[in-house]
Amino acid sequence: MPIRPSVVLAATLATSLFAHAAWADQLDDIKKKGEIVIGVLGTDEPNSFVDPKTREIVGYEVDIGNAIAKKLGVKPVFKQLAVAARIPELQQGRVDILAASLTHNKEREAQVDFSLTTFVTGQKVLVKTSSGITDLPALGGKKVLTVKGGTQEPNIRKAVPGVDVVTFETTQQAFLALQQGKGVGYVNDEASLVNDYAKLGAAKKDYAILSQSISVEPLALGLKKGEKSLKTLVDGVLRDLESSGDANKLFVKWYGPDTKLQFDKRTFKIDSDQI
Amino acid sequence: MLHFDLNLLRTGQYHDLLVSGLLLSLQLAGTTLVLALPLGAAIALLRLSPLRLLRSLGWLYVESIRNVPLLAHLLFWYFGAPELLPDALKEWLYARNIEAISAVVALTLYTAAYMAEDIRSGIRAVPWVQTEASRALGLGFLATMRLVVLPQALRVTIPPLLSQTLNLWKDTSVATVIGVAELMYQAAKVESASFRSAEAFAFATSAYLLVSLAITGLGAWYHHRYPVRTV
Numbered sequence: 001m002p003i004r005p006s007v008v009l010a011a012t013l014a015t016s017l018f019a020h021a022a023w024a025d026q027l028d029d030i031k032k033k034g035e036i037v038i039g040v041l042g043t044d045e046p047n048s049f050v051d052p053k054t055r056e057i058v059g060y061e062v063d064i065g066n067a068i069a070k071k072l073g074v075k076p077v078f079k080q081l082a083v084a085a086r087i088p089e090l091q092q093g094r095v096d097i098l099a100a101s102l103t104h105n106k107e108r109e110a111q112v113d114f115s116l117t118t119f120v121t122g123q124k125v126l127v128k129t130s131s132g133i134t135d136l137p138a139l140g141g142k143k144v145l146t147v148k149g150g151t152q153e154p155n156i157r158k159a160v161p162g163v164d165v166v167t168f169e170t171t172q173q174a175f176l177a178l179q180q181g182k183g184v185g186y187v188n189d190e191a192s193l194v195n196d197y198a199k200l201g202a203a204k205k206d207y208a209i210l211s212q213s214i215s216v217e218p219l220a221l222g223l224k225k226g227e228k229s230l231k232t233l234v235d236g237v238l239r240d241l242e243s244s245g246d247a248n249k250l251f252v253k254w255y256g257p258d259t260k261l262q263f264d265k266r267t268f269k270i271d272s273d274q275i
Numbered sequence: 276m277l278h279f280d281l282n283l284l285r286t287g288q289y290h291d292l293l294v295s296g297l298l299l300s301l302q303l304a305g306t307t308l309v310l311a312l313p314l315g316a317a318i319a320l321l322r323l324s325p326l327r328l329l330r331s332l333g334w335l336y337v338e339s340i341r342n343v344p345l346l347a348h349l350l351f352w353y354f355g356a357p358e359l360l361p362d363a364l365k366e367w368l369y370a371r372n373i374e375a376i377s378a379v380v381a382l383t384l385y386t387a388a389y390m391a392e393d394i395r396s397g398i399r400a401v402p403w404v405q406t407e408a409s410r411a412l413g414l415g416f417l418a419t420m421r422l423v424v425l426p427q428a429l430r431v432t433i434p435p436l437l438s439q440t441l442n443l444w445k446d447t448s449v450a451t452v453i454g455v456a457e458l459m460y461q462a463a464k465v466e467s468a469s470f471r472s473a474e475a476f477a478f479a480t481s482a483y484l485l486v487s488l489a490i491t492g493l494g495a496w497y498h499h500r501y502p503v504r505t506v
Contacts, residue, residue, distance in 0.1 A: 084467055111470050145454075149467040166374060166454040167464075173354075177454075180358060181369050 027229040030096055035075040038065040039095035039222075042080035043170055045195050046254040046261065047101045047119075047219075060254040061099035064118060064221070064241070068097070071237045082169060084149025087111055090222055097234065098222030101189065103151045104275050108222075113231055115221035116238045117275070120268040122190045122213030123155055126175075126197060129208050131184040136212050139163050144185035145174040151217065152187045159214035171196070179203075185210075189217055191261055198260040218275050235273065242270040283474050289465045293478050296461030301486070303375065303447045303457060307382040308440060314383065315390030322395050333391070340388035345449050348385050353377040353453035378450035378457075386443045390436060397432030398424065430503050437494035441487055448483070458482060 030036050040048035040057060048059040057078045069076035079095055086100050090112055097115075104114040125144065127133045133142070139160045146152040148167040156163055168174045171188055175196050178186035188196065193209060200207060221238075223231050241247040247270050255263040283289050321333030340348070357365055357373065368376065401424045409419040451460040462479040466472045 084463060087470065088472065107470075148463060153464075154468065166456075167460075168454055169452055176354060180354070181366065182373055 025229055026096065026224060026227040027233060030072060030074060030230070033074070035077050036065075036069050036072060036097065037077045037079055037095045038062075038069075039081045039086060039089055039098045039100050040065070040078050041083065041100045042078070043172065044101045044189075044192055046191070046259065048078070048099065060119070060250055061101070061221075063250050063253075064238070065097070065099045067241060067246075068234055068237050071233065071240075082149070083147050086149075086222065090224055093224070096224075097230075100222070101150075101192075101219055102222045103217045104220040104273075105151060106275070111225070113223040113225050113227070114273055115223060115231065115234045116270050116273045117218040117220050117268070118238065118270055119191075119219040121217050121219065123152055123187060123215045123217055124190045124193050124213055125156070125185045125187050125210045126178065126193055126207055127185045127210060128178070128181070129206055133184055134208075134210070136160055136210060136214065139185055142185065143183035144187055145177045145183040146187040147171045147174055151215070152189075155215040156187045187214065189219075191255065191263075194261050220273065238270050279477075280471065280474055283469070283471055284478050289469060289471070289475070292461045292465055293458070293475065293482075296456060296458035296479075297482050299375075299456060300444075300447045300458040300482075303378060303382065303450060303455070304440075304444045306379050307386060307443055307447075310379070310383045311386040311390055311443070312436075314387040316394050318387060318391035319394035319398065322391065323398060337388045337391055340385055345381070345385055345446055346452060348381040349378065349449055349453050352381040352384075356380075374450075374453055374455045377453055378447075378455045382443065382446060382450070385446070386439060389439050389442070393435040393439060394428075394432055396435075397428040400431045401427045427504060430501050433497050433501075434494050437490055437497070441490045444486055444490060445483060 040059075040061060042048050042050060042057050044059075046059050047061045048057055050056070051058045057080070062078060065076050065078065079089075081089055081095070081098075081100055083100075086098050086102060087108070089095050090098050098112075102108075102114075104117060108114075125136070125139065127139075131142075133139060136159055139156075140162045141164065143164045143166060144156060144160075145166050145168065146156065148169055153165050153167055156165060165187075166174075166177070166183060168177065171192060174188075175186055177183060179200075186193075186196075190213065197204065197207060197209060221234060223234065238247075241250070248266060251263075251266045253259075255261045255266075257264060284293065318333050318336055321329045322337070324330050324333070353374065357368060357377070360368065405423055405427075406419055409423045410416075414422065447457055448459040450457050451463065454460070458479050462475040465475040469475075
């Protein structure tokens, strides 16, 4: 006997109603709690880092997180995470959203949802000039250093087949290992790399950033899968930031000509969650 | 989502990564054991030496190593110590697998401190009257040690030494922090590449468990085969 469409419809409706009742909405939970837990790295200037004077976590992504909390009318709580712990912490509900230099890529879309792209950067390689390396192919068979659990390792392996990659818990450790000569290159997001390069001070002349990017990295906020109302709200806040010009102000504040990073102008807009 | 993909562990690149990590962990533990045992024995003898200076040296070594976490040892031997070497030697070293070398140095020094205490206790467990008796029978000091004291001390010491080996095996996992591509490192890599945390860490955990059980079994067998002689 063929099943009548109305029966199917009724069954579907009943199931979806039940599903809604069973799955509490994360946005409601956040409002009820009165606080939103935002996962940040806290070690990645200028996205999120500890201000040496105030000892508080500040940065580009922290300001975005604050804007979201303000819109929700709740208190923002920033929780520092290791690079490799970001997605598991979000999936297990220990943080509500991720604002942790998170690259939006296809592989990760199966695990988490992404907001609109909040920043576009490339990943590059910092080398010691004494190594004689001036382009990416020259890194083949050489040891390069980077952080564990991010997209840096797979990207450099893709860009330079046969490269030897050693990874550390933080980017700072990888950078230190480069300075000590334990590898010829250090891979990181361009913004962080420029920032690290600036920290070298007088020693800058011994280092160079290879001009070719190993990848284009769209960064976005990470959200738990299927939390539609939270995603709508977060994307709404981001769109407001863009249309009011605040997004550009944030960019100038953390990345602009007066900062260590000295980016001339913004080459992207916060308007899409497609990559 | 919660599906456990056993095939991921049986074949493919993730399997290869995990197996290579396991092999490196075993190598790390093996090399360290071979180096730490004689060093531990030497430290134990220092601590039993009749000379006060040597005794103090042995004491200083054991206490300064035991009272600092292994993690700090590893970071020191990777980021700190090699920087103190002359440039030429440093470059020579850095061109090699400096990560594994630092890990072996740190693990060896760390494990030797614990083994030294076990060996010292073993030697002290043999009653002094036995030394006196064998001397009275006309044996020299070295012959006394070789024929009377050490064979008995060894039986007492093997179980705690196997227990230290067990610790050493598990401690190799800390080497991941200085970029040594051992089992934990590879498990974390498989996790971040595939997001299959359950499979990756199930493999790592079972591997640590199985090798640990094998070491424990070895200890039980030895204890049964060569029981400590009551004195």
